Amino acid sequence: MVPINYYIILSAVIFMIGAAGFLIRRNVFIMLMSIEVMLNAVNISLVAFSHYLQDMTGQIFVLFIIAVAAAEAAVGLAIIVSLFRNKATVHADKITEMKG
């Protein structure tokens, strides 16, 4: 049986790759996709804990996280569409309206 540590380390590494993608990419699409990657990494660790602690709560939580991720993707993409309509760019560093 694979130790639970391996799953948690995998989850942490994927979460950190998602965080890195969110921080360093200029394209807002890929920033949004990085958020999805991070949510999936958390789901891996929740399911792993649910299996190893023999409790179904983790799987229920993953269901809720998937529902919230779907809502978040829809709203995020709508924001990108309206942003692109106003600014005609998908680069996060070209959006400087809030700069003092």
Add this chain to the structure above:
Amino acid sequence: MILISVLIITAKNPVNSVLWMLALFFHIAALYLFLNAEFLAAVQLILYAGAILVLFLFVIMMLNVREEITGKRFMKGWPIGIALVVSVMLLLYFPISRLIHGPVGQYTIEAVKAETNAKTVGRILFTDYLFPFEIASLILLIAIVGAMVLAKKRT
């Protein structure tokens, strides 16, 4: 899987990025099967690979960002971002390596197998977690309305 997630955040074209993410989601679904979560594996494939990624692809195609592909991929301060992430990773490594197994619950593999995974998840979802379930439906409703309001053309 780690290689695939690195490819997601480094791909030049957003469409390639979406396709790599599809591969990542399939791998995660397989991982759920290893962890005896068949229902979640199905939900992962249907919702993430089927719905969310198609939504991403659709918006990328719709906006036609072909001229955006050329040019710099990364932010100006990308070494700072990488350093931050690596330091948090090191910080996370110590608690993970000292993980202590907690007390186990009542849903052993045999108990879940006797009732089937989907049935168990459904029973708990509609009894113990009924109120969070209703809140989730409300969140989805608000997301539908919010997405339509945001994406609507200004008159």
